[in-house]
Amino acid sequence: QKEVEQNSGPLSVPEGAIASLNCTYSDRGSQSFFWYRQYSGKSPELIMSIYSNGDKEDGRFTAQLNKASQYVSLLIRDSQPSDSATYLCAVKIGSTLGRLYFGRGTQLTVWP
Amino acid sequence: GAVVSQHPSWVICKSGTSVKIECRSLDFQATTMFWYRQFPKQSLMLMATSNEGSKATYEQGVEKDKFLINHASLTLSTLTVTSAHPEDSSFYICSVSRTRAAGELFFGEGSRLTVL
Numbered sequence: 337q338k339e340v341e342q343n344s345g346p347l348s349v350p351e352g353a354i355a356s357l358n359c360t361y362s363d364r365g366s367q368s369f370f371w372y373r374q375y376s377g378k379s380p381e382l383i384m385s386i387y388s389n390g391d392k393e394d395g396r397f398t399a400q401l402n403k404a405s406q407y408v409s410l411l412i413r414d415s416q417p418s419d420s421a422t423y424l425c426a427v428k429i430g431s432t433l434g435r436l437y438f439g440r441g442t443q444l445t446v447w448p
Numbered sequence: 449g450a451v452v453s454q455h456p457s458w459v460i461c462k463s464g465t466s467v468k469i470e471c472r473s474l475d476f477q478a479t480t481m482f483w484y485r486q487f488p489k490q491s492l493m494l495m496a497t498s499n500e501g502s503k504a505t506y507e508q509g510v511e512k513d514k515f516l517i518n519h520a521s522l523t524l525s526t527l528t529v530t531s532a533h534p535e536d537s538s539f540y541i542c543s544v545s546r547t548r549a550a551g552e553l554f555f556g557e558g559s560r561l562t563v564l
Contacts, residue, residue, distance in 0.1 A: 340491070368551045379541050379558040380492065382449065385550065424492070428551040434482035434543070436553060438491040 339363075340427050342439035351448050355412040359425030359439055362406070368428040369401055369408045373421045374441065380424055384410060415446040450544050451475045454556035461532055462564055469527045469559045471498075471542030477522035478544045482553065483515075486539040498525040498542075532563040 339362040349355045357371075368387050372380035386392045386399040386408065398411040408427075412419055422441040429437060451474040461467050471481055481498040496517055497505040504517035514536075516528040529536055541558040545551065 370552055377560075379539075379555040382552055382554060385552050387550075426492075426553075433480060433551070434497055434545055434553065435494050436492075436551070438493075440489070440491045 340439040346443040372424040450554035452556035458560040481525040
């Protein structure tokens with residue numbers, strides 16, 4: 337069973353704060369890790385990808401990966417109301433092209 | 449990223465009818481496209497892989513005779529939900545992957561199907 341677990345939230349933070357989103361996965365063979373943002377009624381949009389242990393920063397977003405702990409996180413600095421969305425963690429397991437395993441998502445609300 | 453377009457964005461149909469959803473890769477030739485489904489409050493699940501010029505590959509538990517996939521060109525894949533029933537109501541999203549090694553997917557806008 338390939339499982340990707342996320343806290344469903346909702347997570348609520350004030351504007352300007354740091355939002356921290358967490359994800360754990362069950363398969364140690366997992367190779368690639370992604371964070372998607374999904375606005376209500378819309379399709380997922382890729383915001384971060386990470387492949388090796390450590391941190392990866394892109395603007396206000398930082399992805400952190402710890403393969404030993406099977407844990408990946410997303411930090412959003414200086415959160416804005418426009419960041420309010422559901423954030424999906426996705427994991428690629430195996431070599432099958434196109435098959436990602438998604439968590440159920442964490443709903444984030446940033447209040448002004 | 450990659451630009452993927454889907455049509456229609458939403459569709460309402462009566463039980464027993466068939467619905468066709470189109471997915472187009474606008475900025476590169478996709479030999480393979482991926483169809484995902486998302487039920488309310490659930491995670492996205494891969495349904496099938498659409499292969500240009502050959503049969504689609506279906507995930508376990510997905511009925512190939514119910515969800516017909518055609519990938520006739522390098523830019524177009526279609527999903528037909530045949531004899532739709534209320535339990536087929538869902539958000540259907542197609543996607544493409546530019547790089548095999550990286551594995552990242554880029555999604556179309558999605559098609560919301562409601563079967564009455």
